[in-house]
Amino acid sequence: MFTTRERLVPSPEARASFSAFNVWDLFARLRLPFSLLQTVLMLPIGALVVVLFRNVIGVPTFGTFLPALIAASAGATGLLWGMVSLVIVTVSVVAARLGLQRLQLLHSPTLAILLTVVVMSMLGTSLLADHLALEELAKVAYFPIAVMAITSERLYLVLAERGPREGMIHFGGTMIVVLACYLVMNSMAMQVLVSGFPEVLLLVIAANIVLGRWVGVRLIELWRFRRLWRGEARA
């Protein structure tokens, strides 16, 4: 306790980080923004939320990290604009796929075109919003394009391999999980807990090990296999 006082920590929040690995100090010395530290520390928490949704509830999503990444990006722009960006990406990917399907192009060029289309529609939306003086909507251009690029690739693969129905189910699942990740990753309690005590991340690993060996029936599978356990309709 006394040593912390003598070390001249920069902010009162940083004092809360009296922990084994003092990441606060590190970020202060490297002059990295505090918000970046927050985001980095909250990502594993977001990933844990995704794991819970996928393996315990059974909600399909685009990839494991992606909902957490989208939620983290939405932390900067606000949830609504994150969701709006996601919708824009989805609409442009579906439209691009309709156009590209007939050309039967090879995989990598297709994805490169997809990225271009996504960039164009994000910027296009911003330009249009600016023209119409919708200042808020113009924010979609700020949404991290890297995350949107990965999203579009995943969406395209699901659409191509498993059809439009599955694609939309994955999209809906991703939206729900993004929302949950956003709520958890932006909750003050969680942020204070994780940035004050980064050791919590070890608990996250432990939780993932437990979930990784958990062989229970997923919530959605309770419905899928209802005939097998409800008993009445065992024809």
Added chain:
Amino acid sequence: MSDVTTNERQIGWWQRWRAARERLSPVFGMNRRNVELVYAHNERRHYPIADDKILCKELFAEIGVPVAPTIAIGRGLFEVDAILELLRERESFVVKPASGSGGDGIVVVGERTESGWRTPKGREIAVHELRHHLANITFGSFSKEMEDRILVEERIVPHDLYNAFWPDGVCDLRIIVLRGRPLLSMVRVPTRRSGGRANLHQGGIGVAVDVASGLTYRAISRGELVDIHPESGELLIGRTLPEWRACVEVALAAASAVPLGYLGVDICVDHRWGPVILEINARPGLEIQNICGRTLGEALRGEALP
């Protein structure tokens, strides 16, 4: 008095809950399938074997597991014209991408015409259209990779019973095998809705088969129990599948030919050749439990059918 009824009601509720839990415990969900069956018995590096139809056929041929006779294998675009030359005089054949899944890219040809061929459903395929399709296979249009190989096989003519179930497509028989033990089996019957494919999620009908006897005992179409095929009108349950013993033996032999402990073996019974392997799957789906009305847990414990 009222206290007693409340108590009884509570016990009733609790017992029903316990009974439901008891029945749920042998149900295999995705988590349990992955940990206890797939990861425990199949090494990840061996998954690609199951996905490669040509490699599988070679492994099966080595130990004499019956497969449909191969007409040609094309390893790239440069072989497309040679294959077309070979097929010029053929009346019927089947073209498959070696690594396709879900029946994508499979073309069945039943008849030679002046300008090309005709499928069993009556669609005309000109020579240039087949060339285009073969080229697309080599470009990997039907697989997850950037390129693929072409497999041309003789066309299977299903045994009479399967033909009666559905004459316009191939019914396939799936047997789930774990370390030399057949666990569950079903026949997937195509419908008009499934576009002639037997996949359940595309609208095919699942028919449960008793592994011990080869007798069909239950059929499910779109989640509903049915007795007859809603389109062909054929009785689906209470039928004994032809050459059942041979089918199980062929499935076990196929399983022993590959380094996988848990797999789904897809078989078709040809009226000339008997059972032949269509393909194998290293991660067979769980819907078979719903079709059979029997969980993988019960099948593993070797419990008799209810």
